[in-house]
Amino acid sequence: MRFPLALALAAGLFATGLPAAAANHDTVVPSLGAGPFRIACSNVAQDAALIAQSGSNATDFWEGRPKDGQLRYITQVLTAPQTAVRVDVAVPDQSSIYPQFAGQSVVHAAIVCHPTPAANADPDYLLPGTGDRVPRMQPAGSLPKLLGAAEYFETLGMRSEGRTGIAPLPLIVFSHGLGGSPISPGYLQAMTDLASFGFVVGAVFHGDPRFSRIRIENIGDVAFLFTNFDQFVEMELMRPLSLKAFTDELLVNPGFAPAIDANAIGAFGASMGGQATMNLLGAKLTTSLGLACRETTRDPRIKAAVGLVPYAGQTFLPSFCDDQSGAEEVARPYLAISGTADSTAPIKMAEQALQRFRGTRYLLALEGVAHEFTPDMRGDVMTWTVAFLHAYVGGPLAASVTSGDAAARTDLARLFRMAGVAGGPGEELRIDVHQGPALRRHVTPLVEFHHDGTDRYYLAPGEERAAQVDSGAAGPGWARTGLVINAASLARPPRPAGRLPSAAVPACAFRIAIADGPESWFYTTKPAECEAVKNQPGWRYEGTAFHAVPVDAAGRCPAGQRVVHRAYNNGAGSGAPNHRYTSSDSTLREMVRRGWADEGPAMCALP
Numbered sequence: 001m002r003f004p005l006a007l008a009l010a011a012g013l014f015a016t017g018l019p020a021a022a023a024n025h026d027t028v029v030p031s032l033g034a035g036p037f038r039i040a041c042s043n044v045a046q047d048a049a050l051i052a053q054s055g056s057n058a059t060d061f062w063e064g065r066p067k068d069g070q071l072r073y074i075t076q077v078l079t080a081p082q083t084a085v086r087v088d089v090a091v092p093d094q095s096s097i098y099p100q101f102a103g104q105s106v107v108h109a110a111i112v113c114h115p116t117p118a119a120n121a122d123p124d125y126l127l128p129g130t131g132d133r134v135p136r137m138q139p140a141g142s143l144p145k146l147l148g149a150a151e152y153f154e155t156l157g158m159r160s161e162g163r164t165g166i167a168p169l170p171l172i173v174f175s176h177g178l179g180g181s182p183i184s185p186g187y188l189q190a191m192t193d194l195a196s197f198g199f200v201v202g203a204v205f206h207g208d209p210r211f212s213r214i215r216i217e218n219i220g221d222v223a224f225l226f227t228n229f230d231q232f233v234e235m236e237l238m239r240p241l242s243l244k245a246f247t248d249e250l251l252v253n254p255g256f257a258p259a260i261d262a263n264a265i266g267a268f269g270a271s272m273g274g275q276a277t278m279n280l281l282g283a284k285l286t287t288s289l290g291l292a293c294r295e296t297t298r299d300p301r302i303k304a305a306v307g308l309v310p311y312a313g314q315t316f317l318p319s320f321c322d323d324q325s326g327a328e329e330v331a332r333p334y335l336a337i338s339g340t341a342d343s344t345a346p347i348k349m350a351e352q353a354l355q356r357f358r359g360t361r362y363l364l365a366l367e368g369v370a371h372e373f374t375p376d377m378r379g380d381v382m383t384w385t386v387a388f389l390h391a392y393v394g395g396p397l398a399a400s401v402t403s404g405d406a407a408a409r410t411d412l413a414r415l416f417r418m419a420g421v422a423g424g425p426g427e428e429l430r431i432d433v434h435q436g437p438a439l440r441r442h443v444t445p446l447v448e449f450h451h452d453g454t455d456r457y458y459l460a461p462g463e464e465r466a467a468q469v470d471s472g473a474a475g476p477g478w479a480r481t482g483l484v485i486n487a488a489s490l491a492r493p494p495r496p497a498g499r500l501p502s503a504a505v506p507a508c509a510f511r512i513a514i515a516d517g518p519e520s521w522f523y524t525t526k527p528a529e530c531e532a533v534k535n536q537p538g539w540r541y542e543g544t545a546f547h548a549v550p551v552d553a554a555g556r557c558p559a560g561q562r563v564v565h566r567a568y569n570n571g572a573g574s575g576a577p578n579h580r581y582t583s584s585d586s587t588l589r590e591m592v593r594r595g596w597a598d599e600g601p602a603m604c605a606l607p
Contacts (some may be wrong), residue, residue, distance in 0.1 A: 031379030035196030064207025174274030274310025283327030339369030
């Protein structure tokens, strides 16, 4: 049934008159160089003579490659083992998933890179074999030289205000790719790059070949993978297990614990390390060729994570269970940076997984990039990574999105506008879904529902109303999409809880019911539009549903807030008008692809 002409005319009033193209991510930013902080790293000194005597390369020990049936691991060649960071990882006594190491303790070495005082004159350490340098490596028998709070702020050009003691900084747990190590070419550079922006960065030497002989070049080989799948699963499970045990160790380590803010922990993983960080956030793992699904080690302390060319499985064997269904429990922020030419970790598998996530998620596609991290990618990768981690984990002394701190809002504002980085490969932000923290004072969550039978969307204002919809108050068939837009519950959220630069205004709510058709709801923050719809037959005015900051004349929002677009279904399906509200540019593009009309910016969403 088509809706009456009068209602069609009313639908025409919904056009905002604002630029439909006004989006959140519209700014190309300059590439970041090195961060402002000097870097030092923990002791990984090695016995070059012993390595030569073994007939192996140094990298064989770093990466855990056996030779002639004999184990090779970095702990065997460390010259200062009492100074080096290590953790003994207790493996659960479950032989069905840990066929080789169930019930045992497996040693894992690690390296930590961190901001250090400008006065630190410790020499760099020249790594055997590669010639790469570990900056200002911690001398044997000494404690690490940690950065003071006063120097931290002074380095950033901020007032130290008499701060004393060691600066507690965000911790980034770093996981390298399959068969690599934290000091293999490329990884050490990535660690020190991150640390130069004010993070403590810690990485485990996973030693993957100790658990599975599979190499990165074999991961797409079906026969090889299937033949060795039980060992491959054990290796996958060991990664989140060892990363959590390593984090436990760092938080009590007398040398490094003073430099870590235990409430500001994030993660960065490359390739298989990207998969491991998803596991830590809650993604289940495929543990059999029949796609059996199993939980792995999780770490609730990790607030957000970044995956560089993250491995999410192959079409014939997804990482996170059948159709990536095991990814649905990931509700913390995640940024995936994938290459469109990557056949080892296909971008379509990462995209499939992220579409199932329930929280903030971004997918950045690098045009023509394969499974690699090359110098020309550095600017893009580090600029996006630092912006994301500052926004969702912490910037200056762990200001984050949940704190209401001005620095956190600045970091979010920067990320919300980023569309690309100047120079480097072409890029496209394929997914950009921001989910603000729930259950905050003076914030009304607008909970999105979808009706599969009629392809209708509904924003329920507040959890109380959402619970009613869950119980059938809006009729059968409505289900939460997992998406939430944060609006204001008061006209002007009081400071400091809201800290809004602009006053929020009432949002008029209307409901329409078509005979033998579904109900639909419509919201507007524009007084003229509100009055016009009140005068249209068929629309029932339901008062003020919530408050929201309106967009300005150019369709923009105050810094740190997201533009919410309104999409219209053109009366498709049953003929009833329906609107979807989204603060995601990628979601809006998908709605337009499906035939919906972009009616332009409707309001602003709180972070």
